[in-house]
Amino acid sequence: MLFNSTVFIGFFAVVVGLHYLPLAWRIKKLHLLLASYLFYAAWNPFFISLLWVSTVVDWLAAGAMAREERPGRRRVLLGLSLTANLGMLGYFKYGSLLTGAFVTILQQFGITYTAPTLDIILPVGISFYTFQTLSYTIDVYLKRSDPERSFLDFALFVTFFPQLVAGPIVRPYQLIPQFREPRTATGSQFAWGLFLFTWGLFQKSVLADGILSMVANDTFNAPAAIAALDAWVGVLAFSGQIFFDFAGYSLCAIGIALCLGFSIPNNFKSPYAAVGFSNFWQRWDISLSGWLRDYLYIPLGGNRKGRRRTYINLMLTMLLGGLWHGADWRFLVWGGVHGLYLVVERLLGKTLPTSTLWANPLFTGLARLATFLCVSLTWVFFAAQSWYKCQRMFLSLLGLHNAPILVVSTCYIMLTLLLVAGTLMVA
Numbered sequence: 001m002l003f004n005s006t007v008f009i010g011f012f013a014v015v016v017g018l019h020y021l022p023l024a025w026r027i028k029k030l031h032l033l034l035a036s037y038l039f040y041a042a043w044n045p046f047f048i049s050l051l052w053v054s055t056v057v058d059w060l061a062a063g064a065m066a067r068e069e070r071p072g073r074r075r076v077l078l079g080l081s082l083t084a085n086l087g088m089l090g091y092f093k094y095g096s097l098l099t100g101a102f103v104t105i106l107q108q109f110g111i112t113y114t115a116p117t118l119d120i121i122l123p124v125g126i127s128f129y130t131f132q133t134l135s136y137t138i139d140v141y142l143k144r145s146d147p148e149r150s151f152l153d154f155a156l157f158v159t160f161f162p163q164l165v166a167g168p169i170v171r172p173y174q175l176i177p178q179f180r181e182p183r184t185a186t187g188s189q190f191a192w193g194l195f196l197f198t199w200g201l202f203q204k205s206v207l208a209d210g211i212l213s214m215v216a217n218d219t220f221n222a223p224a225a226i227a228a229l230d231a232w233v234g235v236l237a238f239s240g241q242i243f244f245d246f247a248g249y250s251l252c253a254i255g256i257a258l259c260l261g262f263s264i265p266n267n268f269k270s271p272y273a274a275v276g277f278s279n280f281w282q283r284w285d286i287s288l289s290g291w292l293r294d295y296l297y298i299p300l301g302g303n304r305k306g307r308r309r310t311y312i313n314l315m316l317t318m319l320l321g322g323l324w325h326g327a328d329w330r331f332l333v334w335g336g337v338h339g340l341y342l343v344v345e346r347l348l349g350k351t352l353p354t355s356t357l358w359a360n361p362l363f364t365g366l367a368r369l370a371t372f373l374c375v376s377l378t379w380v381f382f383a384a385q386s387w388y389k390c391q392r393m394f395l396s397l398l399g400l401h402n403a404p405i406l407v408v409s410t411c412y413i414m415l416t417l418l419l420v421a422g423t424l425m426v427a
Contacts, residue, residue, distance in 0.1 A: 036160055059155075233414055
């Protein structure tokens with residue numbers, strides 16, 4: 001059930017109507033929980049069982065950890081949570097990828113092995129709610145928070161439908177306390193929520209799925225190599241498409257939650273206006289980058305164990321962050337390139353007089369443009385559906401093909417694309 005579907009509009013109207021009836025708060029929470037399960041079941045009812053496993057295992061593990069003082073027992077309980085959640089994520093999302101990698105390794109040793117065909121259906125949103133529930137058990141293990149006493153509140157935290165399938169990834173302290181007391185939106189909050197929902201739908205449906213996807217699809221799925229201008233237009237189109245698609249969907253989630261009286265943190269803050277790659281990741285998919293920082297980069301040692309170890313930690317974090325986006329080696333490369341960007345940025349910061357340079361508006365503007373272009377180039381690994389198409393697009397960007405074809409056929413499309421790409425720098 002997508003936000004930009006008529007079915008969801010009807011579903012949301014019923015949910016809002018029931019939420020504002022004069023009922024007990026516990027009944028309203030049960031209604032939101034059942035509505036969340038119904039929302040998720042619209043894709044595949046079977047996968048509700050995965051939500052139940054995550055909910056029950058993490059609830060029991062966190063409660064037992066809070067009562068247990070022996071470090072060894074606490075590690076076992078945390079391992080149970082990690083195994084259950086990451087095990088399901090690994091099988092459903094990376095099963096086919098790991099099987100193919102295993103076969104390839106055997107072939108390097110002269111062993112021929114035909115792996116069984118894994119007809120795996122990826123559960124929608126599993127990457128998002130897995131990270132969300134893990135933040136709960138890890139925080140309890142580290143004694144940064146107490147386990148939630150209400151199973152209903154915790155179950156609703158895991159399954160809250162506005163941000164269940166595409167984020168933002170909400171931390172326990174950001175959402176669970178909001179379930180403890182009755183919440184409804186004021187008139188101004190409800191109006192603002194509807195505005196955010198409408199604006200998010202416009203970004204996703206009109207800008208991303210309409211204007212920009214047409215150009216991106218024509219360029220990245222062209223039957224042959226394309227001209228350099230068309231290639232650059234296609235890359236900029238996909239940069240806009242992925243931003244408006246993801247940011248628009250996040251805005252929808254924030255607006256829907258606000259209409260019900262709940263607050264979800266913003267997930268994008270003008271990322272294409274970033275100056276530098278560290279700044280970009282402070283603005284793009286903020287909930288994911290914050291999760292990777294707090295639960296991966298810092299536990300690895302962060303920047304506390306010397307310069308070389310810092311660079312290694314950055315690369316490992318971005319490599320795993322890349323794989324989180326999809327079960328394909330192209331995403332690993334995407335993460336590696338971003339890790340390299342961050343390492344180079346830190347190296348330059350050690351050698352250049354940055355305090356003087358950042359005070360120069362011309363340098364800042366050029367740095368902003370360079371950041372945008374470098375980030376846009378990495379989106380090729382997302383938009384191109386194979387290594388061959390990646391290579392062909394990069395060669396087209398450099399104008400290294402003979403007799404390229406033209407696929408962006410009208411000035412109207414190109415003008416619209418350039419106008420949208422320009423607004424991304426400040427929007």
